[in-house]
Amino acid sequence: MFYVSCIVSQLVYSLGGSAFPGGVGSEMIEVVPFFHKMAYTIMSQVGKENEKAVLATTILAFSISSIITGLVFFLLGALKLGSLIGFFPRHILVGCIGGVGWFLIVTALEVCAHLDGSLTYTWDTLTHLVDPLHLGMWGIPCLLAVILMVIQHFIKHPMVVPLYFLAVPIVFYIVVLSVPSWHLENLRDIGWIFEMPEAGVPFWHFYTLYDFRAVDWKALFNTIPAMFALTFFGILHVPINVPALAISTQLDDLNLDRELRAHGISNALSGMLGSIQNYLVYTNSLLFVRCGGNSRVAGFMLAVGTAGIMMVGPVLIGYIPVMVVGALIFLLGFELLREALWDTWGKLQWIEYLTVMIIVVTMGAWDFVYGILIGILLACVSYVIQTSRVSAIRASYSGVVARSTVRRNPVQQRFLKNIGHQIRVLKLSGYMFFGTIASVEAQTKALLDEKNDEHKPIRYLILDFGNVSGLDFSAAEAFTRMRRTIETRHVEMILSGVEPHSDVGKSLRSVGVWNDKSPVPIFSDLNAALESCENEFLSAFYERRDQEHAQEPDQNRQQPIPADNNQTLSPASIYGTTPRSSNLLAAVRTTLKEEGPLPMNRYASLKEPLPLILQTFEKSTDKNEDFWFRLCRYLERVDVPAGTTLFKVGDTAKSFYILESGILRCEYELEQGNLTECIVAGTTCGELPFFSETARTATVTAERDSVAWELTSREWEKIKKDDSELAGELLKVSMKLTTERMAALTSYVLTSS
Template identity: 55%
Template sequence: MSRPDPYSVDAGQETRSRSPLSRSIGHTRGRALNVPSENRPQSYTSPHRMKDYERPSVRSYFHGSWYPHQPSPDQQTWTAYGSERIRAQTAELASLAISTTPSHEIGADYREGNNTLRSGGGFPSIDRVSSTDSPILVKSHLPRASNTRQEPFVEDGGLCPPEDYSRSPGPSHLTRLLRNPPPAETAVSSMNGMERNNDLRQDEIATERDSLLQTKILDHIPPSYNSSSPNEVEAQTSSAAGGKIGSLRNANICSLAIKLSSAKHWNRRVIWTNAVVAPISALPAVALALLLNLLDGLSYGIILFPLGEAVFSDLAPDGLSIFFVSTIVSQLVYSCGLSRFNAVGSEMIEVVPFFHKMAFTILSQVGQDKRAVISTTIFCMALSSVLTGVVFFLLGYLKLGSLIGFVPRHILVGCIGGVGAFLVLTGIETAARLEGSLEYTFDTLKVLFSLPTFFMWMLPLAISVFLLVLLQFLKHPFTVPAFFLSILASFYLLIAAIPALTIEGLRDGGWIFNAPKSNVPFWHFYTLYDFRAIHWEVVLENIPTMMALTFFGILHVPINVPSLGMTLGLENVDVDRELIAHGVSNCLSGLVGSIQNYLVYANSVLFIRSGGDSRLAGIMLALATTAIWMAGPGIIGYIPVFVVASLIFLLGIELLRESLYDTWRKLHKFEYLTVFITAVTMGLYDFVVGILVGIILTSLAFVIQASQKPAIRAAYSGARSTVRRHPFQQRFLNQVGPQIYLYKLGGFIFFGTISSVENSILDLLEERNFNERPIRFLVLDLTGVNGIDFSAAEAFMRIRRMLEKRDIFLVLTGPNGDVNAALEGVGIWDGGEEGVKLFSELNDGLQWSENFLLEAYYASKDQVSSRTTHLEVPSRPRAEVENVMNNSPRISQLRAAAKMREREESVSKWSSFKQPLPLILQTFQERTAENEDFWFRIIDFFERKEFLKGAVLFSQGEAASEFYLIQEGLLKASYNHQTGRYYESITAGTTCGELPFFSETPRTATVVAERDCVTWAMNREQWAQLQEQYPDVGRELYRLALKLTTERMESITNYILTRSS
């Protein structure tokens, strides 16, 4: 059950209570006004200031709301001291510095009335359940609806659209077409040009330069008649995640309908350009891409099944057919508009090792039942393609393509190296015509180095190495195709020149692939599907392999797509759109019985740069590939084995070079070790295990590297707040300030980084260091911390226990909602709040620490006055302040600082003077050698002005017409700086606004009364009269203004540097 709030307002009257400070020091003598705030006049000031008065939104607690990058602590339970209460305490302490009344007789409220945060204006309201002795329990929640209509807040230079604009669908494309018919004359574009425009329009809807919040009204958008924008459909509403697919479909349908329905397009010139010239101009690119497809099919389409096993030995033609089907499907999907690029699609080469693993698993489970093994294997291949497509599609549909970027790149690099090692080993197995798979035994090694097997696999290896060297000098796109065509032609010329060499003899010797059966059609692989023979339990066992294959497959799109866009000079490439295209192509490929495919970067660049930069060229390539597929697999019986093995070696060596050689000295040592171990594990042992090893090593590398970056960004001894205090208090805090020690923490704090924080604190508390540098407050600024794990949160509990043994306060500042929840979850505030304090920002925590030390100072001063022999601070909170006084490393600093009272005896001498002379003498005595006779001459040039709480003294940018001496109350100066917005509390016994006044420059801050204030102001006329009558006093004021400015600039600069470090 919560205790009643002693500061609550009942029946329109304010209930006054003794402040915590006054209760801790002595009895209360109330001096505050008891007029309810709603019944008070707006201002006590002169009429010319009336227009400047306003009631601003209260932002005294969550100052972090000025910083949009900081997470809001809304709907979180905070145990914290409110900023308003801290500044009220600061104002009361300032009143002690300029008053001759003993501190135990002075009392003021820490807050006047019910000054909790207003629930309007978008700021969280707070419920306070506390006594004046305990921290305020602040419970944030969203504001309730108010009957008062709030004006919309508009950023500078921004537009505020009508309230119902986002809900108004606006006119449809058909309505605008009827209202504004298209012009009679429209430029005729070529079909290729229109296709490019329609493709590019999808990405021109929003660019990096467009504003995040659209402020244009739909009715003001000029009508577009050939547009394919997703917003130009009937019932003009914003589509959700599925809007991208609808926009693509509508774009292509709209473009096709316009072309077919507009007769002006069908003249002789247009027909000749698009039906004859365009296809002929694309033939060179189509021929090159077709040749590349054929070489790819011969290199890894043939080895789709492990041909060394007897069960799969006759499936090379079927593997080639499956390759062609996957290539045709992907090419049609990309070329028909789902992809931004007119790219080349092909089978995903990385699937081969995974398919071999699935085949061996099925073979070991099913046995030698050929029909069942083949049916189960080919079904698992097709199913894995569907699963890959579904994942691709969902990532694109839900716009989660950016998530793939969180997968470390060196995992993919290691997997590429594993595929390269697998291909090299597969090349040896294919060229040597080994029976079964390649085994790492002495017998296998003996076979490989026996004649003629040694020459059978060494020849293609030498050819591939020679070609790699040749490619260093000849980088033409036709180099590789021309090289292998010349090798193939030389092989058959050699057969023709030597009569002893025959096709059949070379085929029997293993130099040419065996010819497929004469009655095997191109669609033969469809006959391998027998759902009655599938072992479904074995299919389920292969699901992990399919998932690993899917994980590896999705890593290519975020790499290939941006790389291709950069190479082709295309901006704003939509990765989500490409993911959807890949999802459709893989799902369709699996449904028609084929396997995974993807956009091939290298082939696409060659194709587009050779003239295949149109949809028509892509469709022509798909038709040509279909023709090759339908020609049948008989061509395999005439392909030399060493040519295929050379292609496999070439690709494997290139992948190994990319993975292991190109990354040498480019990666961190541990990252390179991860790549190497992943590649070796995948190539020599198992692909799924290799991926898991890569993930584990990558996680370990991340922990090691992250732990090497310290969580402590900076450390400060004697850090100070921005409060503008009385000179006496400034001098005292300068002496005891080192008792405040600040650590700036940053980043994500976890078990790997929290140990450095603990060790630093342990070193700080070590006996020898503590005696040399005693501290009372350890401030941990968590503003830069974006999260902590459970281990780090538990460490904060250990830190709290360590500090409690030394009677040190743990002051936590600026945690976001997640950090606060994590600390609360481990019970950081369990067992009371005697040792740990929480504040919304760093300035509040430093201000509270300074106030605590000042309370001890005034308590000790009173006891010295009463001739006590020891320092003792009673009451608020008695245990806390007594501990301060009884701690020997810190007591010496406090006693030394308490002796300053001897230099304050002159204050009582000035108490008989009429204001503002005592105020002038107290404010300037630390900075000037002039006495009261000198300053007595200027008292008539000051005018007494009073400001109610909330009144605005001046705003930033205004002309400086006055400067003020603060006699009572508290002001808040808010600055808008390049590094952010910050505030400064201005207490009694100080000045305000002197620099812009004397320098005749605009105001640099907005100053608002935080409490009811009594000030003494000098205006321009009075300043001119003072300079004319007493020029020596004017010169002295100039000099004092420079001194004050130097002090404040130093204070503000130090705080900015502290906060931004």
Template identity: 35%
Template sequence: MLPNYLCYVNSVLVYRSGGTNRLTGLMLAAGTLALLLVGPSVIQYLPVMVVAALIFVLGIDLAKEALWDTIGRVSREEYITIVIIVFVMTGWDFVVGILAGIVFACLFFVLQASRGRNTIRAIFDGSIARSTVRRHITQRRFLEQVGTQTQILKLQGFLFFGTINSVEDLIRRALDIAAWQRNPIRFMIVDFSLVSGLDFSAAEAFTRLQRLLEAKDVVLVFCGLQPDSAVGIALRSVDLWADNGVRLEVFANLNEALEWSENEYLRGMYASGWASARAFGRAMTGAGESGIEAARTFSGASGSDMGAHKPSTGSGAIPGLEAAGLDIPDSKGRQPAFVLDSGFENSPRRSHLQQAVRMALERTGGDAMMVGALNSVPEIEPENASSSASDAEAGLEGSERERTERRTASSGEQLPPNALPQPGDGQHQSHNQTAIQQRKRKLVQPAPLLTLTFKAYAQEDLGQEFFANLAPYFTKVRISKGQKLWERGDESDGLYLIEKGILKARYDFPQEEFEINEAMLAGTIAGELSFLSGQVRNTAVHAELDCVLWKLDGTNLDRMQMERPARDFSTFFRMLLRVTEEEQECLMSYLVTRLS
């Protein structure tokens, strides 16, 4: 018979004898009351051997249930705890056995938790986990390539001295020389959104990790926490999250952290001064004829300066990048995460960044126009259209004469002076006027914006003329900062091309605490999915900055279908669908990362 099990044995005896309802308790109470009234003399008539044998049988059955039936059903640590409890209770005391069970249960819990099986919920890199910012496809392809330098670590549960070791070991392995050569890291993002708290030893471990990462010039980024949360208080208690010069970035959620890291990659690339970075800039400013001549005609910029962004001193801002949406409100005042100076020309991260630029250009064809450079091409307003047109004619006519002179010099032929096209020569005036009119159509918005937005999605080589023919169907819309463009549930009256500014969309869900914000930058489209599907708006959109938009409504879309050739309309519609698919894929990648 197991020691100290008499009360439990009595209960089991009653249950196995058929006492499974409340009547059993009433009968037992009545029998106990009768024994109290009659006295203990009646007990001597009970067969002691039968009662003892019954108790022994029940004790053996309970021992079998505890020691034999649990084999293979509980873990090894739990079985050892059961055996220890049985022997301690038998050899010492019931209370001592309970204390021994509590001590060994805590010990085995620490050992199991220290294995870190459930502490690290998921691991991603920046090529999979992307922010919800809508960027131009050339920038997006670049970020997909360079995103492997961003590592995202999603943690969960309570972090203490037994669980933090697995996190520390994982980061140390990522910084190992062999792993670094295969996959160098620039940003280490740690998501605390599922962490309930951490103790002092875990907070100290993050301090050690921060020093280790800083030695490798890796920026540690925390997200998913607030200063007054349990995690925030623990981190501030070890002076990790404090204004003491520690290189640490903290954001409210994962989306903001990803957005900031993506902006830092673009800032660093544009400010590097590489030939490939200038090619990237030229690819986005239209390295083709129309893009460079547009900038020359209207802003006087030389072609050699296109896309060559230089960092300003002090704040780390790069001229022209604000227009491209690279300065989000949360990033204002932050220092650049890294500077690509000439001292690390052969580093793995620098080489990978250069390779990412080249691959992005190859994948997108390298002939779109830069988002920020749209601001260098002014719109022609009605009151100054004639003067701008005259300037364009003069510039284009001079360019025609220069090209004729260059062809003559290269061929070695000597032409009489009157053979060169003259500005007032009637022989060439008709031809020049036609060429000028065609070029002017390609330079005036929204033709450059259409080229910027759609040409990378075309499956065939589309000239500037194709997009210039689509421009008349778009209407300019200006909205001020903070103004609402549409609300959730509104009718879909059109889609919008963003020429300048930033639009902010909010996706609401039945769960009040679950909300997704999406920023849409210049060179992208807003409202295309609900417009093409004929559904009501599923988001609420407002202007983050003053915006210039170009709207295509249902009436003009029908006009385009009737007036343009069927091939042109189907090509444009397929490009719209590819843009929509690309944007939905980007949004889904963030949702998968957040819900993992």
């Protein structure tokens, strides 16, 4: 049965089933304990006295279990579930390689030293191993393996290993024959040569044990749970052996689905031919490849050779020195341990290397499966530790740096720069869970610390979820605690980059971060959140400015503030004695001092559009009102009702606008996504495409009833012809304004990414 399973698997893999040209298939040795359980279950029900029924039922159970294993393997491959191996940490596979190496060394000791049963880490075992006779029996094979490793270090030829192991038995028999007192039978009895197996039994003898009339079907049915347990255990080996072999043979284009289908076919065929489970054996394949058998022809020849040995019989085994097999097993064990522990030194992180060592020790001293389970557990723990070290806060900006894309006039820009530190943006990223949320809570508390509050008080704290992929229950609850902490410091928490009905939004709502009774302002993107905060500060600014100048505000031009996207923030009050109110009042007074007299007072004797031109261009030119008066006759007043589209993307730029009142909304359609900005009174619109004579890059629509002054292409041609100095200065101003806008947009893109 062993030979049939090996031949079937080898033919399937070598004839194209597997991606490994030199892959070696063999019986799945690890399932033998399950076979024992199935056999004992059947024997307990059928009875020892019914030997024929026991054998017939047991051998049929073995073959059926192989068919079931094959079906499960094939279904996994057909459903393309092999990609799940990508979630299996590579250092766990390395640890398994080392564990197999330890297991092979232990096996070599058991075979060479003739231990009764498995090796146990006891004093009696140590005494047995250091006995002079037994020490020589396992010490010589161990020394032979070490010598071969030294030779391989200097000679890389693939024929070194096979020639070496052909030479060892030749030297052994030369030594034996040179000593007359040494006889093969004595050496076989002592344990230097394998025992002679029973001869005369045909290779097809196990087929005579199949007798469906003698099968106890009830007992067979009772072994089904063991069959499925065996199948599950067998499945665990493929995701471990195949990727490990791919690493060792440097096969990069591994398709695990293909390997699963190949295993399904080989196991199903093996069961149908009356044999047992098989799989692609890591150690045998690695030895075969390193000996030069990395081709499908070599694999096919191996199958033919195995079939020949099966037919001839195992008579040759009785003449093979034990040291040959022992040295071979020692060699594989040493190489795998070196690959796992020596070659990875300095390449793995210390926690990954520790995990590899724990897996190796657990597999060697305890159990192979337990080693894998402990490795997976340690990988999960190390993942939590390493992930928690990476802050979930991608970046932190104040409102001085993080600005909305609203195109504001110079006075508003100066004021927002002075008060921007009262806006704080925390950009969150990744999947937030119990291991990463702690850093967010800690930094939030640090921002709200009393010392920071006195020097740089915060009024609005924006938590941007634009780059957050999800959060667990612990992280969601942490935001509830953070909200309570933030509110006790009279700071308003704002959420951006989250939709109420998204997965993140549902998680936050489920723990009460916001609800209908106590809503938290939520914005679809960071730009909208920043715009709303800036509007609140500007409202306070205009209110205080009107009080300072003891007059009613000009609703059209002097308070050009965009809409708040249906979200209501707590007002930024200039009254009170809190650090925020005092700081806000100081920012207002500083800006008013820099501004000087109101524009309407400063240019009271002038007629529009000259006051508008001077107010809009004041930061970009040193020319006086006499110079810019020359521009007025080329401009035409245009009324733009709400909802009117001034121009669209791709249109020819025929006009340039200076906005006197109202608000325009500009929408950019980029390959990376859409970007929106507001244009308020006292700013320009459409200057770059107009002066550069290129197509429009955005669509501009009036959000409110607006008034603008338009410079058409025809009038621009007149300016260039009649007043070249004015044309040059206008171009210079437009370039400066464009530079400011590009800097603002670039800053927003960088802070929002």
